[in-house]
Amino acid sequence: MKQFIVLSAVLPILMIFTMQAVIDQRTNHEAGFIRDLVYEAKEEAREEGDFTAEIQDRLRRNLCRALSVTASEISIICREEGGLLYYRVEAPIKGVVAGGGMLGIRDEDNQYRYVIDSYTKLKNTALPDGDDEI
Amino acid sequence: MKIFIVFAGLLIINMCIISYHGDFVRYAGIDRSLREIARESAEIAAGGDDGARKFAEGLLEYTKRNLSGVHVRSYECDISYDDGFAVARVAMDVGGLFRFPLLSEVRIEAESRRQMMIE
Numbered sequence: 001m002k003q004f005i006v007l008s009a010v011l012p013i014l015m016i017f018t019m020q021a022v023i024d025q026r027t028n029h030e031a032g033f034i035r036d037l038v039y040e041a042k043e044e045a046r047e048e049g050d051f052t053a054e055i056q057d058r059l060r061r062n063l064c065r066a067l068s069v070t071a072s073e074i075s076i077i078c079r080e081e082g083g084l085l086y087y088r089v090e091a092p093i094k095g096v097v098a099g100g101g102m103l104g105i106r107d108e109d110n111q112y113r114y115v116i117d118s119y120t121k122l123k124n125t126a127l128p129d130g131d132d133e134i
Numbered sequence: 135m136k137i138f139i140v141f142a143g144l145l146i147i148n149m150c151i152i153s154y155h156g157d158f159v160r161y162a163g164i165d166r167s168l169r170e171i172a173r174e175s176a177e178i179a180a181g182g183d184d185g186a187r188k189f190a191e192g193l194l195e196y197t198k199r200n201l202s203g204v205h206v207r208s209y210e211c212d213i214s215y216d217d218g219f220a221v222a223r224v225a226m227d228v229g230g231l232f233r234f235p236l237l238s239e240v241r242i243e244a245e246s247r248r249q250m251m252i253e
Contacts, residue, residue, distance in 0.1 A: 003137065006137050006141075010137075010141050014141075014144060014145070014148065017148040017149075017151070017152060024155060024159070084189075117200060118167075118170065118193065118196075119189075119192075119193060119196070120174060121174065121177075121178050121183075121189065
């Protein structure tokens, strides 16, 4: 009986680690989704010469569908900087810690924002000369 | 007492695995960034643009500035041409990425090659 009581206390604590491994897989899967969708949008933007409203809308829609979040939770910033296209996409990944409720982590805290922040060169444009820094 | 020792042992092992996994996710993130930089630079070089190296250096510096919690000791980039292909190699020496002492200093490298669009 004594061992059963100890087991019932210890098991939930050790289960968190197993569940965390599963949740990490899901988190990585979602991060992969974000990367693929942003890569696709970036390549389209390179062809078009800009992150057009249509490309941004499609990216936002696809991210919403893949991550089950609302459009307002996704942030897309992009601008042209002398032949280079700057883009920054932020999307939330929720439920990143297993057993959040048990550990006292609120749902709004149990998430992080995945950020993709980089530059790409527009097609058929020369890179800026001089000492301009990225 | 015996049960407690076994529990403490399992807890420590699990915590080590979780922290290693967390560090590895950061490593994978930097690795992906470098691969992306190498790919973009190789594409630029394949298009015959001389600014590929500068572009790669700029992006590496930008990545370095945006990395928090790790020490980027140095970074390198090299653009070369090999038998009709543009080859971009980038590397970054990072410290403090893994909490295990044996892995405290790591070198992350990425290479990409693209066929030249202009002969």
